Amino acid sequence: MIEVDESKLIRCPICDAVNIDKGKKNRCRRCDSAIYHHRNFSTEKSWAYLITAMIAYIPANLYPMLVSNAFGIRDESTIIGGVVILWEHGSYPIAAIIFFASIIIPVMKFLILLYLLISVKYPLGKDKKVNKHKLYYVTEVVGPWSMIDVFVVAILAALIHLSSVEILAGTAATAFAISVFFTLLAAHAFDERLIKENR
Amino acid sequence: MIMKLENENDLDNFIICHKCFTLHEEVAIADGSKACCRKCGYILYRYDSKLIDYGLALSFTGLIFFIIANFFPVLKIDILGSEQFITIPKTIFSLFENQFYIVGLICLFFIFIFPLMIFLINIMIFSMLKLQRGTKLTKELLIILSHIIPWSMADIFFISILVALVKLISFGQIHIGISFWALMVFVLIDIYITKNIHISEIWMLRKKVLLSKDKD
Ligand SMILES: [Zn+2]
Numbered sequence: 001m002i003e004v005d006e007s008k009l010i011r012c013p014i015c016d017a018v019n020i021d022k023g024k025k026n027r028c029r030r031c032d033s034a035i036y037h038h039r040n041f042s043t044e045k046s047w048a049y050l051i052t053a054m055i056a057y058i059p060a061n062l063y064p065m066l067v068s069n070a071f072g073i074r075d076e077s078t079i080i081g082g083v084v085i086l087w088e089h090g091s092y093p094i095a096a097i098i099f100f101a102s103i104i105i106p107v108m109k110f111l112i113l114l115y116l117l118i119s120v121k122y123p124l125g126k127d128k129k130v131n132k133h134k135l136y137y138v139t140e141v142v143g144p145w146s147m148i149d150v151f152v153v154a155i156l157a158a159l160i161h162l163s164s165v166e167i168l169a170g171t172a173a174t175a176f177a178i179s180v181f182f183t184l185l186a187a188h189a190f191d192e193r194l195i196k197e198n199r
Numbered sequence: 200m201i202m203k204l205e206n207e208n209d210l211d212n213f214i215i216c217h218k219c220f221t222l223h224e225e226v227a228i229a230d231g232s233k234a235c236c237r238k239c240g241y242i243l244y245r246y247d248s249k250l251i252d253y254g255l256a257l258s259f260t261g262l263i264f265f266i267i268a269n270f271f272p273v274l275k276i277d278i279l280g281s282e283q284f285i286t287i288p289k290t291i292f293s294l295f296e297n298q299f300y301i302v303g304l305i306c307l308f309f310i311f312i313f314p315l316m317i318f319l320i321n322i323m324i325f326s327m328l329k330l331q332r333g334t335k336l337t338k339e340l341l342i343i344l345s346h347i348i349p350w351s352m353a354d355i356f357f358i359s360i361l362v363a364l365v366k367l368i369s370f371g372q373i374h375i376g377i378s379f380w381a382l383m384v385f386v387l388i389d390i391y392i393t394k395n396i397h398i399s400e401i402w403m404l405r406k407k408v409l410l411s412k413d414k415d
């Protein structure tokens with residue numbers, strides 16, 4: 001017979017099994033994965049991924065995402081430029097989707113992750129009763145959707161490549177893909193730390 | 200609150216909500232029904248006596264549609280008198296051809312390798328549960344599965360095709376290929392499985408089918 005405090009129970013991030021928090025080195029009793037929580041796990045890894053993602057997001061917006069060659073006329077457009085062109089051509093829903101996926105979601109994810117990372121070290125927003133689990137859950141669900149523009153560019157570039165009319169991916173595609181990849185890594189590295197909080 | 204347990208394995212009777220982290224005790228529910236979180240309403244688990252057969256049928260169907268989706272053109276376009284088309288492998292391959300190795304690798308894993316692996320692993324897990332064997336292998340497969348699920352983006356790729364379609368209208372006459380429909384069915388099955396079969400439910404099923412058998 002063992003007695004446990006309900007607040008000592010944590011969830012394994014890999015298999016969802018309920019485990020007893022035994023302090024420093026928790027291993028899941030079902031799948032053997034390591035389970036950490038914020039008090040004895042440094043946030044350095046998540047910070048490193050997040051900073052890489054934010055740095056990569058700068059060239060992603062400065063360099064062209066899409067390069068088109070039509071009868072010798074070269075045209076380059078950045079992410080924002082592409083949204084503006086779509087808007088001017090009257091494709092409002094598509095312009096909105098790209099704007100949301102490429103600008104709103106990444107920036108929102110940066111801000112939420114920054115807030116979460118700072119708030120585990122400093123008592124930020126403790127009194128405001130922010131549901132950090134919900135906040136994290138939202139970023140986890142919408143996060144991958146920022147890949148839309150990269151996929152669209154890949155499809156266009158693969159389809160339109162005649163000698164006279166050609167579409168090419170731009171440098172921003174690589175920067176943006178790296179940015180999304182590292183944001184996802186930062187979010188996954190952070191998951192483990194959230195486990196005990198607010199419970 | 201202090202809880203009393205026989206041993207640590209009794210914790211299997213508890214479940215923590217995925218969304219709001221509220222602790223719940225598992226209760227028996229009727230076949231075909233679901234248990235929801237009392238605080239946020241998120242589905243905690245379901246009970247379906249035919250889960251193995253369902254899972255197996257869905258994963259096989261999904262795999263077949265995935266294979267079809269990769270063999271035929273997704274989109275065709277008549278441009279300046281010549282017909283161009285893309286398949287999913289061709290889209291990924293052309294990124295490598297144009298020296299976009301990082302984007303190419305990311306696309307290769309997110310829209311090809313991971314979706315394929317998820318369906319193959321699902322087929323293996325459900326087959327082993329059906330045959331009532333593979334205690335260790337199912338465990339390893341379930342762990343791999345939960346690592347790759349967040350990185351599978353077939354659904355996002357499908358929406359990207361729709362966005363690309365709109366952008367392509369000014370270039371020429373567009374035709375939708377067989378793979379477009381196959382990919383749509385695949386994505387729908389993929390969404391259905393992720394929405395309706397949680398990994399924790401497969402772990403629960405595994406315990407019921409494989410571990411209780413070991414004790415006898
Ligand atoms: Zn576990």
Ligand SMILES: [Zn+2]
Nearest residue numbers: 216219236239
């Ligand atoms: Zn809940």
